[in-house]
Amino acid sequence: MATAQTTNANGVRHRCVLGHKMDDLTNPVGIESKTDDAAQWHKHVQRVKVKILQQVQDQLSDILDTTLTEPVHASVNGKTSNISSPSSELFEISHIRTIYHMFVAVLIIFCVSTLAVDYIDQGRLVLEFDLLFYAFGKLGTVTWVWALMFVYTLLVPYYTLLFWGSFYHRCPSKLGLSVCTALVLAALQASVLGLLPIYAVVQHQLPPASRFIVILEQIRFLMKSYSFMRESAPEILKNTPKQGEKVHIPTFSTYLYFLFCPTLIYRESYPRNTHIRWKYVGVTVTMILGCLFYGYFILVRLCVPVFTSESHQPFSKRAMVLAVFHSILPGIMLLLLCFFAFLHCWLNLFAELLQFADRMFYKDWWNSTSFANYYRTWNVVVHDWLYYYGYRDFLWLSRRKFRTGAMLSVFIVSAVVHEYALAMGFGFFYPVMFFLFAIFGVVFNFTMNDKRQSPVCNIIMWLSLFVGQGVQVCLYCQEWYAQIRCPRTGNSIWELVTPRSWSCSHQK
Known part of the structure; x- marks a missing residue:
C-alpha cells in the first residue's frame, strides 16, 4: 500500500x-x-x-395578485390617493359620452311611447307606475328588518372580537376559548343573519324588489362581518401584548365606517378624499333614479307584453326560440343598467359621501377577450372577497396543491349565492343562473383563458352574454307568469323545486 x-x-x-x-x-x-x-x-x-x-x-x-388587486391603503407624500372608476374616465371622452346620450334618448322614447299608447288606448296622458310601486311595496317591513340586521352586525361581531381578544393571551386554554367563541358566534350569525331575513321575506310575502333589498343586504352583512373577523383575529393571535399593555383591538368607529364604505375587505384605514363634491352626489342620485325608471320601462314595454300573451299559448319549440330571441335585447339592456346603476352609480355615491378615495369597483370588462378576465374585472369588490377568503384560503389549506380545486370551489360558492339571491327574490326555485354560472361559466373560464387575445374572442364573449341574458330573462319571466296562473297546491319538496312552467304552460 x-x-x-x-x-x-x-x-x-x-x-x-x-x-x-x-x-x-x-x-x-x-x-x-x-x-x-x-x-x-x-x-x-x-x-x-x-x-x-x-x-x-x-x-x-x-x-x-396582491399588487394588482389590493386597494391602496396608504397616502403618498401626505396626499390621499384617488383611484377613479373606468367609466368616469371614459365619460370624459366625447365619443363615449355620445353613447351615454343615446341611452338617455332611448329612455325619453320609452316615456313618449308609453304616453302615446296610454293616450290611444285610454284617452289620457298619464304615466302610471303600478308595477314599480308593487315591486317596492311593504318598505316599512324592509326598514325594520334591515335595521335589526344592521344593529346586530354592528354590535355582536365587534364585541365578540373584543371579548375574545381581551382574554385570549391570558386564558390557559386558548383553543377552548377560541372554539367556544366561534361556535357561539356561528350560531348567532345563522339565527340573525341567516334565518331572520328568510323568515321575514317568506312570512310577510314581500314583493320582488323589497325581497332583493333584504336578501342582498343579508349577504353583504355576512361578507362584511366575516372579513372583519378574518382580518382582525390573526393580528390578535400574532401580536402578543407586553406586560401591562392591552391587546390592540380595532376601534368601533373604523368598523362602523367599514360597514358603509364600498368595499368588502376590512382595513383599519383607507385612502380618503379631502371633501365631498355635492354636485357629483346630486348627479349620481339622479342617474340612479333614471336607471330605476329605465328598467321599469324595459320590463313594461319589452317584457310584459310578450310574456303575458305567451303565457296563454301552448308550449312549443318554436315559441321557446322566439321568446329567447325576444328577450335578448331587454336582457342585455337590463344587464348594462344593473352594472351602471349599482357598480358605478351606487358605489360611487357612497364613496363620495364617505370620502372613500379608492374607486376601483370594476375594470374594463367590456374589452375582455377571455371569460377569466371578465370574471375578474366585472365586479372587483366581490372578486377581491372571493379571491382573498375563498381562493387563497383554499390554497393555504391544501398547501397550494389544488389550484383547479380552489378555482372550482369559488365558482360553486358564487353560483350558489347568486341562485339563492334570485330564488329568494323571485319567490321560486328555478336554477337557471346556477346552471349557466356553474357549468357554462366554468367551461368558458378554462377554455377561454387569458391566453386568448384575439378580437374574435371579445366577440364570442359578448355573444355569450347576449344569449345568456336572453335565456335568463325568458325562462324567469315564463316561470313568473306560470307561478301566478298555476299556484302551488302544497308544500312538498318536489313541488317547491319543480318549475311551474314545465306543467302549467299548456293551460289557458
Missing part, C-alpha cells in the same frame, strides 16, 4: 493512504456504486429544484 505525505500551510503533515484510492479506481463494484449514488443525488437535486421553483412561482404570483 502506497502512502504519501503532504504539508499544509501551518507545517502539519497529513498522511494520505493511496492504496485504497487505487483500489477504488480498479474496482468495478465501486464504480457501479458511485454511479448509482450520483444518479440518485441528481434525481434528488431535480426534485428539490422543482419544489423551490414552484414555491418561488407561488410567492411571485401572490405578490403580483
Whole structure:
C-alpha cells in the first residue's frame, strides 16, 4: 500500500493512504456504486429544484395578485390617493359620452311611447307606475328588518372580537376559548343573519324588489362581518401584548365606517378624499333614479307584453326560440343598467359621501377577450372577497396543491349565492343562473383563458352574454307568469323545486 505525505500551510503533515484510492479506481463494484449514488443525488437535486421553483412561482404570483388587486391603503407624500372608476374616465371622452346620450334618448322614447299608447288606448296622458310601486311595496317591513340586521352586525361581531381578544393571551386554554367563541358566534350569525331575513321575506310575502333589498343586504352583512373577523383575529393571535399593555383591538368607529364604505375587505384605514363634491352626489342620485325608471320601462314595454300573451299559448319549440330571441335585447339592456346603476352609480355615491378615495369597483370588462378576465374585472369588490377568503384560503389549506380545486370551489360558492339571491327574490326555485354560472361559466373560464387575445374572442364573449341574458330573462319571466296562473297546491319538496312552467304552460 502506497502512502504519501503532504504539508499544509501551518507545517502539519497529513498522511494520505493511496492504496485504497487505487483500489477504488480498479474496482468495478465501486464504480457501479458511485454511479448509482450520483444518479440518485441528481434525481434528488431535480426534485428539490422543482419544489423551490414552484414555491418561488407561488410567492411571485401572490405578490403580483396582491399588487394588482389590493386597494391602496396608504397616502403618498401626505396626499390621499384617488383611484377613479373606468367609466368616469371614459365619460370624459366625447365619443363615449355620445353613447351615454343615446341611452338617455332611448329612455325619453320609452316615456313618449308609453304616453302615446296610454293616450290611444285610454284617452289620457298619464304615466302610471303600478308595477314599480308593487315591486317596492311593504318598505316599512324592509326598514325594520334591515335595521335589526344592521344593529346586530354592528354590535355582536365587534364585541365578540373584543371579548375574545381581551382574554385570549391570558386564558390557559386558548383553543377552548377560541372554539367556544366561534361556535357561539356561528350560531348567532345563522339565527340573525341567516334565518331572520328568510323568515321575514317568506312570512310577510314581500314583493320582488323589497325581497332583493333584504336578501342582498343579508349577504353583504355576512361578507362584511366575516372579513372583519378574518382580518382582525390573526393580528390578535400574532401580536402578543407586553406586560401591562392591552391587546390592540380595532376601534368601533373604523368598523362602523367599514360597514358603509364600498368595499368588502376590512382595513383599519383607507385612502380618503379631502371633501365631498355635492354636485357629483346630486348627479349620481339622479342617474340612479333614471336607471330605476329605465328598467321599469324595459320590463313594461319589452317584457310584459310578450310574456303575458305567451303565457296563454301552448308550449312549443318554436315559441321557446322566439321568446329567447325576444328577450335578448331587454336582457342585455337590463344587464348594462344593473352594472351602471349599482357598480358605478351606487358605489360611487357612497364613496363620495364617505370620502372613500379608492374607486376601483370594476375594470374594463367590456374589452375582455377571455371569460377569466371578465370574471375578474366585472365586479372587483366581490372578486377581491372571493379571491382573498375563498381562493387563497383554499390554497393555504391544501398547501397550494389544488389550484383547479380552489378555482372550482369559488365558482360553486358564487353560483350558489347568486341562485339563492334570485330564488329568494323571485319567490321560486328555478336554477337557471346556477346552471349557466356553474357549468357554462366554468367551461368558458378554462377554455377561454387569458391566453386568448384575439378580437374574435371579445366577440364570442359578448355573444355569450347576449344569449345568456336572453335565456335568463325568458325562462324567469315564463316561470313568473306560470307561478301566478298555476299556484302551488302544497308544500312538498318536489313541488317547491319543480318549475311551474314545465306543467302549467299548456293551460289557458
